[in-house]
Structure formats: structure tokens, C-alpha cells
Amino acid sequence: MAVSSPVQDCPPHLFSRDRAAGTLALMLGVGSHAINGFVTTAVLPDIIRDLGGQDRAFWVFSSFEMMAILAGCLTGAVKVRFGARRPFLLATSLLAFGSTLAGLSGSLEGLIAGRAFQGFGEGMIIALCYGLIPDLFPNHAAPRVFALLSGVWALAAGIGPVSAGLLSELWSWRAAFLVNIPLVLLLFVLMNTALPAASAAARSGHNPTQSTGSNRFVLRLLLLVASIYFLTVIGEAHTPVRLTLTILAGLIAATILLKIDANSVRSLFPKEAFRLETLIGLGTWIVFLTSVVAAVRAIFVTTFGQVYWDMSVTEASYVAAGLAFSWTVFSWVSARAPSRKREMTYLVTGPVLIAIGLAMTAYSLETRSLTLFALAAIVAGAGHGLSSQILMRSLMYTAKGQEQNLVSSILPTISSAGIAIGGGLTGLIAIQTGLITPGAESLLTKAVIAQSGPSVFYTNAFLMLVPASAMLVLRRRLIHAESGEVKAD
Secondary structure: OOOOOOOOOOOOOOOOOOOHHHHHHHHHHHHHHHHHHHHHHHHHHHHHHHHOOHHHOHHHHHHHHHHHHHHHHHHHHHHHHHOOHHHHHHHHHHHHHHHHHHHHOOOHHHHHHHHHHHHHHHHHHHHHHHHHHHHHOOHHHHHHHHHHHHHHHHHHHHHHHHHHHHHHHHOOOOHHHHOHHHHHHHHHHHHHHHOOOOOHHHHOOOOHHHOOOEOOHHHHHHHHHHHHHHHHOHHHOOOHHHHHHHHHHHHHHHHHHHHHHHOEOOOOOOOOOOOOOOHHHHHHHHHHHHHHHHHHHHHHHHHHHHHHOOOOHHHHHHHHOHHHHHHHHHHHHHHOOOOHHHHHHHHHHHHHHHHHHHHHHHHHHHHOOHHHHHHHHHHHHHHHHHHHHHHHHHHHHHOOOHHHHHHHHHHHHHHHHHHHHHHHHHHHHHHHHOOOOOOOOOOOOHHHHHHHHHHHHHHHHHHOHHHHHHHHHHHHHHHHHHHHHHHHO
């Protein structure tokens, strides 16, 4: 077991001479991905006013997410074969091209195409960033890396809406996309400084083309595209039957894909992914299910703030961003855990706090308490901050050899896929509870939120108990694995 106690050694400084370029590149890569989401959401009304296409606005986001998930699923295998530098060249080039196309487009179709290129580039970049953490930093420095990256997310949540407004006022919504160009150039320079030119396999003399067995790459790619398509067009399914069938089709395609991939020579996914009997398999399920449940906040919290408490878009955004700020603070608390035993306590406490935060949101809607509504975001953020980096670090550093590349790269993609499916599941719950009426074009009202809003959040709080219970099992497996290695040493 490679995961060590936090008190083992003094972690190296993240901005030391030999690590500064890598640390800055990770910050810029994660920050670019985070702030692009906030900025695009903020400028969408201006885009629609300028280019039209209200009925296709869904694809401004879905084209990005679809391609980001596709890229994230492929990146681990690409990194194993080619190393990280060449994929970063491709990713930054695609992001620059997509940003230019989106920023200069005279039609919504062109903008959507640009967003697709952006998504593929960003999906590769975020997967490479997480995949590089074990390459660039020893395991006892990883808590500080994750805490730093959480701070980048919080900073993006804080400056995203404001920067979008300033860019729109000083020029137009197009600046929100074109501003990526200099950032992409800087990211490329940093990564070329921090990364070796060859892959680990090439440096060790291993030639993956010498392996024997079945590959079936085209079939796996088709299944991957099909599963991603179904899981990202969930938002276009407006009836319970269509929504359920869309989710099932996506899950069936993904299940077949994983079974074929597990027997392939060059796997796209970790061999143990989603296998409940293994440590990594259970961990990937926890990441996925936590994201599924957390999607309810992304979908409804800002809207509820605007409608139920008459807040402005900016005010509601900052109330929702309380989760990101809290996540960062408690990531730093988690990173400074004095012992591995304390880390294990944080690991199982986090999901419970997320469930409590969701239940608090439901109760705040019942009592019309804005204070409790805002506090619920902080509690949920504390849960994510305490447990997420310990979970991801444990999975990354438990995997060995090429599996470590696949595990590290796929984790953010699993989270994105979980949010996509969670959006569909939340929509289905919202329909069943009466919060949303299929086919209705009217916006949510205070009366509807008061009547049905609590049920949606209570239901998700209850569902959160599934990954919370699974985390207890994972904790026991981690302790057993680590104690076994100590005895072996």
C-alpha cells in the first residue's frame, strides 16, 4: 500500500525549484476547467440575445460535457502509451482552437462546435492534471496538492461570475472564450517544462504493442460514444418514460463497455473499476454515486435562491458558491490531519455531512430560512472537503504501474459522468414529486418550491446514505490493506 501516514515525512515544498512548474501547471489546468464553467453559465443570456437559438441552448453545455467525458475516458490509455507531453500538446491545441471558434462564431451552431472542441481539450487537460499528481509528487505531499487545487476551484467560483460580467461589459460575451488563448499558451509552456518527453513505458523499455490478446478498440469506442451520448442528453428527455429509458440505455452501454474493456489488451479503464469486491472498484462506485447525489445542488440551488428568496443571479450564485469555499477550507483541514487514523475518521465523516447538508437544504425550504439554506451549502462543502481528497489520493496511490495512470486520470471523468446521470435522476425525482411538470415552459414558482422542493432534497439526502455506508466498508479495506503491508515490511 503506497498511501502513507501524514506524519511520515515533511512534505516537500510545492513551489520548490524542481516542482514549481508542475504545481503551477496543475493549478492553471484545473482553474481553466473550473472557471470556464462559471463564465459560460454567466454569459449564456448574452449569447442567446446575440445569436438566438433558445431551443438549442442546452447543447452549449451538453456538447462540452459530452466531449469532455469522452476525452477523459481516453486520456489514461493515451498517457500510458505516449506519456503526458504530447497529449497536452493536443489538448491545449484543441482548447485554443475551440475557444477561438466559439469566440468568433457568428451562429449558435458554430458556438456549439467550438464548445465541443473546448470540451475535448478541457477533458484531456483535467484528466492529465489528476493523472500527473502521482508522477510529480510523492504520496505524503499529495494532501497539500489536493488542498491547493480545491482552493483553485473556490477562487474560480468567487471570480467566475464577476469576471464574466466585466468581460461582457468591457467588450462582449466573446471575450469569455477568447481569454483562454493566452492562458492555454502559458499552460503549454509550463507543461513542456515540467514533463518528460517520453512515457514511463518507453523509458522503462516496455513496448505495449508487444502485448497479445484482444483489442476491439473500434467497438469499445462506439460503446463509449453511445453511453456518453445517452447520459448527456438526459436533459432533453422531458417525460418519465423517456428519461428512464435514456438512463437505462446509457448504463447498459457502459456496462457492456466495461466488460469488454476488462478483457482487452490496452484498457481504457482500470481493470478493477466498479468491481465491488475490490478496493479500487468500491472507491470508483463511491466517487460516482456521490456525484450522482450532489447533482441536485448544481441543478436547483441557484434557481431556488432566485425564485424562493428573490435574490439576484449574482447573490444566488455566491450563496451556492459557499459550498466551494467551505470545500476549500476543510480540504486544508483534511490535508493537515495529524495521523492516518484521523484521515480515516474524516473519510467516513464526509459523506455523512453531505447527507446532512442536503437534509438541511430541504428543511430550509420548509421553514423558509435563508440562513439555514446558506448554512446547508457550507455543511455539504465541509463533507466534500474532509473526505474527497483522502478518497482520491488513496485510490491513486493504491494502484500500481500503468493502472495508476488509468485510475488517476479517470477519477474526474467518473465524477462528471455521475453529475450527468444525477441530473437525469434528479429530474425524474422532481417530476415524480411535482416540482417539475413535463413539457411545461413556465418557470418554478414559490408555491411549487415550497410544496415539492423539500421532497427532492430529502430523497437525495436518503440516497447519499448509500455511498456513506460504502465508505465504511472502504475504510475497513484500506486499514486491512495498510496493516498487511506494515506486517510484510
